Amino acid sequence: xxxxxxxxxxxxxxxLGTVSCSCPxxxxxxxxxxxxxxxxxxxxxxxxxxxxxGVIHAQSKFSSAGVPRLGIPELWCTDGPHGIRPxxxxxxxxQAGWTNDSCVAFPALTCLAATWNQELGLLYGKSIGxxxxxxxxxVLLGPGVNICRTPLNGxxxxxxxxxxxxxxxxxxxxxxxxxxxxxxxxVKHYALNNNEVDRYTTNAIADERTLREIYxxxxxxxxxxxxxxxIMGGYNxxxxxxxxxxxxxxxxxxxxxxxxxxxxxxxxxxxxSTEEAIFNSLDLEYGTWTxxxxxxxxxxxxxxxxxxxxxxxxxxxxxxTKELDDKVRRVLRLIFRTxxxxxxxxxxxxxxxHYAAAQKIGEEGIVLLKNEGLLxxxxxxxxxxxxxxxxxxxxxxxxxxxSSLKVQHEISPLDGLKxxxxxxAEVVYARGYVGDASGEYNGVTTGQxxxxxxxxxxxxxxxxxxxxxxxxxxxxxxxxKADHMDxxxxxxxxxxxxxxxxxxxxxxxxxxxxxxxxxxxxxxxxMPWADKVPTIVQDWYLGSEAGTSLASVLTGDVNxxxxxxxxxxxxxxxxxxHALGAYPGVKxxxxxxxxxxxxxxxxxxxxxxxxxxxxxxLFPFGHGLSYTTFEVDNAKIKTSGSGDSFKATxxxxxxxxxxVEGAEVxxxxxxxxxxxxxxxxKELKGFAxxxxxxxxxxxxxxxxxxxxxxxxxxxxxxxxxxxxxxxLLGVSSADIRQTVSFDYK
Ligand code: BGC
Numbered sequence: 001x002x003x004x005x006x007x008x009x010x011x012x013x014x015x016l017g018t019v020s021c022s023c024p025x026x027x028x029x030x031x032x033x034x035x036x037x038x039x040x041x042x043x044x045x046x047x048x049x050x051x052x053x054g055v056i057h058a059q060s061k062f063s064s065a066g067v068p069r070l071g072i073p074e075l076w077c078t079d080g081p082h083g084i085r086p087x088x089x090x091x092x093x094x095q096a097g098w099t100n101d102s103c104v105a106f107p108a109l110t111c112l113a114a115t116w117n118q119e120l121g122l123l124y125g126k127s128i129g130x131x132x133x134x135x136x137x138x139v140l141l142g143p144g145v146n147i148c149r150t151p152l153n154g155x156x157x158x159x160x161x162x163x164x165x166x167x168x169x170x171x172x173x174x175x176x177x178x179x180x181x182x183x184x185x186x187v188k189h190y191a192l193n194n195n196e197v198d199r200y201t202t203n204a205i206a207d208e209r210t211l212r213e214i215y216x217x218x219x220x221x222x223x224x225x226x227x228x229x230x231i232m233g234g235y236n237x238x239x240x241x242x243x244x245x246x247x248x249x250x251x252x253x254x255x256x257x258x259x260x261x262x263x264x265x266x267x268x269x270x271x272x273s274t275e276e277a278i279f280n281s282l283d284l285e286y287g288t289w290t291x292x293x294x295x296x297x298x299x300x301x302x303x304x305x306x307x308x309x310x311x312x313x314x315x316x317x318x319x320x321t322k323e324l325d326d327k328v329r330r331v332l333r334l335i336f337r338t339x340x341x342x343x344x345x346x347x348x349x350x351x352x353x354h355y356a357a358a359q360k361i362g363e364e365g366i367v368l369l370k371n372e373g374l375l376x377x378x379x380x381x382x383x384x385x386x387x388x389x390x391x392x393x394x395x396x397x398x399x400x401x402x403s404s405l406k407v408q409h410e411i412s413p414l415d416g417l418k419x420x421x422x423x424x425a426e427v428v429y430a431r432g433y434v435g436d437a438s439g440e441y442n443g444v445t446t447g448q449x450x451x452x453x454x455x456x457x458x459x460x461x462x463x464x465x466x467x468x469x470x471x472x473x474x475x476x477x478x479x480x481k482a483d484h485m486d487x488x489x490x491x492x493x494x495x496x497x498x499x500x501x502x503x504x505x506x507x508x509x510x511x512x513x514x515x516x517x518x519x520x521x522x523x524x525x526x527m528p529w530a531d532k533v534p535t536i537v538q539d540w541y542l543g544s545e546a547g548t549s550l551a552s553v554l555t556g557d558v559n560x561x562x563x564x565x566x567x568x569x570x571x572x573x574x575x576x577x578h579a580l581g582a583y584p585g586v587k588x589x590x591x592x593x594x595x596x597x598x599x600x601x602x603x604x605x606x607x608x609x610x611x612x613x614x615x616x617x618l619f620p621f622g623h624g625l626s627y628t629t630f631e632v633d634n635a636k637i638k639t640s641g642s643g644d645s646f647k648a649t650x651x652x653x654x655x656x657x658x659x660v661e662g663a664e665v666x667x668x669x670x671x672x673x674x675x676x677x678x679x680x681x682k683e684l685k686g687f688a689x690x691x692x693x694x695x696x697x698x699x700x701x702x703x704x705x706x707x708x709x710x711x712x713x714x715x716x717x718x719x720x721x722x723x724x725x726x727x728l729l730g731v732s733s734a735d736i737r738q739t740v741s742f743d744y745k
Contacts, residue, residue, distance in 0.1 A: 009433040012493035013689055036336040040329055043070055049321070052328045053311045057285040057304040060612055061268075062092045064284060066335065072448050073339045075331070077265070077286070079172075081158055082106050082543060084131045084349075086406035086444060088380055091300075092305040095406075102408040103131050103396040103544030109143060110522045111365035113160040113170050114624075116665040117689045119168045120361050123481035125177020125185075127357040133181040133347025138338035139230055139265070141186045141402070143174045145160070145218035146193050147232075148523070148566045149605055150577045152492040154196035154231075154484070157522020158403055161187035161565025162606030162621065163484040164214055168221030175226030182344030184334055186265055187222040193234030197491040197584045198595045200269075203237040206599035209677075212712040213603045220258060229262040229337050233282065237271045237594065241280075243430040244270040248676045250281035263330040274305040278319060282306065329406045331423055332504040350408045355545055362542035362549030364663075368625040372534035374472060374516050375626055376556025379424045383652045384471035387414055388463045388508060389477040390499075390668045391520045395439060396541045398507035399487020399494035400481035403439040407544050413476050413518070415551020416547020420555055428470065432463035432508070435499040436482040456500070460507060469513040474554070477501045481541065486522045491584070495526045495572045505529050510525065518550065530618055538564070556627060561663035561689065563624030563732065567606045570618045576601025576609035610679035622667050622684075628658030628694065632666060634731050635738035642745040646720075648704040652729050652738055656692035663691040667730055670709060674723030679711055682728055709744055720744060 020189050022236060039733035043051075050318040053069050059065045059074070066072040079085040085106040086595065087096040104127075106112075112124055125143075132140045144158040145167050171187070178185045192204035192215050218417075222228045231254065233244030240336065240458055243249060244266040254260045268287025271277055277285065285306040302308045306327075308346035313319045338344070348354070368375065377385070392414040397405045399725035411419075418427050431452060439446030467473040477497065479485040484493050497519075509515050509532055516535040519525060530536060542549050552558040569575050575598070578585040585597030604612050634653040672679045688700050704727070709720035722745050730736035 014162055015259045018169045021402050022225070025608065029094070031145050036333060038334055039340075040661060043067070043072060043332060044325065044328060046070055046676055047328070049314060052324055054454040055331050055555070056324070056327045056656050057306045057477070059286065059301055061088055062333075063091065066285070067545065072332070073340070075102050075138050076140055077131060077139040077334055078135065078137040079141045080158060080186070081140070081144055082403050083397070083405040083407065084126065084135050084137065084140075084403070088442065092279055093442045100729050101135065102350070102406045104358055105405045105407045105410065106358045107362045107365055107543045108157045108563060110157050111540035111542060111562075112174070112361055114367055115168060115361060115364040115689070116166070116687055118169055118173050118362060119365055121173025122177040124361055125174035126178070126248070126353075127354045128183035129183045130351075131179035131349050131354065132178070132183045134344065135347075137183060137188050138335065139184045139567045140178055141188060141232065142259045143171050143185065143222070144188050144313070144478045145171045145222060146642050147215055147218070147488040147605060149493060149599075150575055150583050151192040151566070151569065151572070152583070153487065153489050153523070154491045155192055155320070157400070157486050159219065162567060163565065164217035166565055166687070167218035169687075170386065171218050171222040175222050175228050179227065179229060181347055182338050182341045184338050185222070185226075185263070186230040186232045186355070187219060187228045188232035188269055189234035190219055190231050191243060193235060193236050193243065194240050195491055195584055195597075196489055197233045199489070201237075201593045201595055202585055203240055203594050203596050204392040204599065205239060205596060207602060208714050209712040210383035210599055210602045212718075214605050216253070223254070223258050223260050229334055230265050231262065232265050232267050232276050233270055233653055241272065242272045242276065245273065245276035245280035246443060247280045247378055247728050249295065255281055256444060261330070261333065263334045267495070272306045274309045274313070275306050278313075280312060283330045287592065298701045304571065308691055354648060358543050359545035359548050363552050363558040364541075365540055365562045366549065366560055367538040367564055367623070368553075369536040369538050369559040369619050370534070371625055374535040375473065375554060379421075379555070382425050382471045383419065383556060384426045384428065384439070384470045384510075385417070386473045387417060387427055387429045387476060388473060388504070389475045390431060390433060390435045390450070391478050391480060392476035393424060393448075394436075394450060394505045395448055396481060396520065396546065397543060398439055398444050398446045399718075400486060401443050403488070404444065406444045409545035410544050410593040413539070413547045413550050416549070416551040417474070417554070420551035420557075425662060428466050430463035430466040431459050432475070432504045433459060433477075433499045433501060436480050436485065437569070438482065450493050460504060463504065464507050464511045467508045467739065468510065471660060472514045472516065473508050473512045475505055476518045476520065476539075476694075478525065479523070480520070485518040490521070495569075495693040497525050502528060505533065509533060509561060509632075516554070524566060527618060538562070544682070556660075559662035560625045561624065561626060561661060561665065563622050563665045564596065564619060565621075567610055567621045568619035568623070570616070574607070574610055574615045574617055580607070580694070603680060608683070611681040611733070620732050622665070622732035623734070624666065624732070625667065626662045628656055628660045628662040629733065630662075630692070631655045631657050631711050632729055632731065635740050637727060637740040637742055644706050646706040646744060648727075648742060649725050650702045650704065650729070651699055653697055653699050654690055654692065655697040656694055661691070661693045663689055665689045665699055669728040669733065669736070670704070671726040671728060672711070672721070672723070673726060675711070675721050677713070
């Protein structure tokens with residue numbers, strides 16, 4: 001399967017704005033916007049109060065009402081963000097029992113971030129958007145862009161890593177790709193929803209600089225550059241007020257500063273107050289149990305905070321209709337941009353192109369962490385391969401919470417390897433350990449029976465024997481989206497690998513030193529054996545083509561080019577939130593159930609903390625190896641202007657100095673050498689992925705402006721101070737190959 005030439009060139013370039021294309025509509029966006037506003041005016045002039053109230057809250061688990069009398073369609077949402085969720089019952093999370101709702105699972109968003117390839121952000125969005133459109137959804141609940149503050153966060157796999165710039169760049173492509181189908185994204189979970197433990201009651205307290213520099217940029221990029229049509233308020237509180245109707249986040253920043261013209265949707269059950277919802281910009285309420293009684297009532301939807309209680313306040317003259325009209329206008333805009341767009345394309349489901357996209361994103365996101373020569377597999381010499389570990393066989397698309405899917409197919413790592421190696425090498429499998437044998441989420445089952453009641457010692461002994469008899473051993477383990485293992489609603493309980501996997505790895509190593517460890521997770525994990533194991537690969541949750549992508553990389557059909565979107569700490573103490581005791585917060589002593597969580601590490605998140613404290617992580621942010629080698633040299637900088645008209649062009653040569661074709665990610669960091677406040681040692685401000693044949697050289701060019709130099713000053717806002725700056729170019733945050741300097745005035 002190959003991505004068609006048409007698809008990869010014309011459509012992606014059109015989305016990037018470099019060629020014109022007839023999708024989704026040839027009408028100019030300005031005149032389309034005017035049309036939409038005129039249609040909204042017309043509809044609003046005919047709507048009754050009751051009809052207006054009717055469109056701003058849910059009518060089922062995933063839909064809100066339209067105005068049938070006026071031909072305004074219902075609004076249908078779907079999770080998100082890795083595939084289109086199967087249909088659930090009207091008022092129940094259980095399966096509706098449809099047989100036409102299986103989808104392609106795309107790799108988890110951490111993998112997308114690990115590709116460091118912005119075109120793949122677009123391809124991802126375009127492909128998943130087509131699936132959403134085919135399933136007739138107006139809103140896709142994703143992407144998730146919360147920053148990976150701690151590796152214990154259960155939902156990091158749904159996000160784009162620890163760096164605000166990288167997350168923002170990848171999110172913009174996703175947003176544009178999805179919305180080119182006439183399907184809205186819903187960027188989540190705005191904002192500072194960085195852990196799952198106590199997720200409904202955590203009060204995140206971050207200072208203004210931390211908020212602006214770390215936690216908001218990816219949301220801002222998705223809204224301002226991506227043009228997101230909706231955004232989801234988080235469950236948590238921010239500075240004492242619930243995020244879904246937080247005056248500061250919603251009124252001041254999102255709708256005020258960023259000029260967001262879309263709809264704010266509550267997370268499912270995130271609304272807590274009618275009054276705050278009215279005045280603090282919540283536009284659409286979803287998932288509330290009832291009127292706060294935490295129990296289902298008959299006709300629960302009428303008791304939503306933004307249903308009857310709001311209508312009553314208006315009828316009694318206690319609040320006016322100005323806020324309501326603004327909400328209705330935004331919801332109608334969302335409908336007219338999506339379901340109500342006559343030129344909306346039709347979408348497609350489970351197409352060859354979507355599988356090819358999933359496979360490619362998976363292949364480009366896999367990170368080769370360490371390689372002492374075992375990869376790519378030498379199929380001349382390797383005749384027998386032992387594959388050990390539960391994750392080699394476990395279906396990973398079911399589980400993990402709301403991103404759980406019902407897939408048309410999922411290729412496991414073992415099946416992918418067996419298929420690729422058929423006729424080349426014998427593949428023998430042993431489980432090694434038993435982790436999570438379940439395989440069900442909300443009524444979707446994997447159909448796998450992973451129960452194994454043999455004693456652990458017997459299961460391990462079998463694996464050790466198989467390992468000893470093989471030429472190479474591939475251990476495939478990690479986490480698995482069970483509770484506390486990368487899942488919504490719970491954080492991990494420890495940084496270590498669970499189920500005794502460290503002992504299994506040690507035992508395999510003692511039996512056969514030719515050991516490759518493939519870790520599957522959406523988060524960093526402790527690897528106490530890392531210096532002894534010769535080859536380590538980070539595989540993420542790769543979706544439908546998981547095994548195909550992994551087999552391509554292990555055999556060298558595809559040269560690995562993924563780089564870490566998060567720091568791989570040697571231990572949790574290297575992470576600022578943990579080192580400073582700022583996770584998971586302190587429960588209040590006042591009878592409330594609030595947990596105050598102060599972001600004590602401030603802007604020093606991920607590599608910013610590690611570098612400030614001169615720590616040596618196991619693998620640094622941005623790290624990723626290849627089967628070839630690259631030289632990065634001849635960096636030059638040209639600057640012009642001063643203050644806000646400052647511009648710089650940085651050029652650098654990249655050469656593939658090895659024997660095979662491959663892609664390298666060149667990362668550009670900016671370091672402010674003279675500043676009145678303590679800044680991170682350096683910050684990512686640009687990157688480019690370049691594919692080169694053996695011996696080929698290319699010159700890359702990066703444009704910088706004063707925005708790339710700024711920090712957030714509590715009093716003055718964004719500001720760059722005059723002085724010396726370095727621009728560092730490298731292939732990881734710890735492998736800087738070139739430095740150029742300039743003076744900023
Ligand atoms: C999750 C959201 C999800 C929603 C609908 C919530 O519990 O936090 O991410 O989109 O449910 O399933």
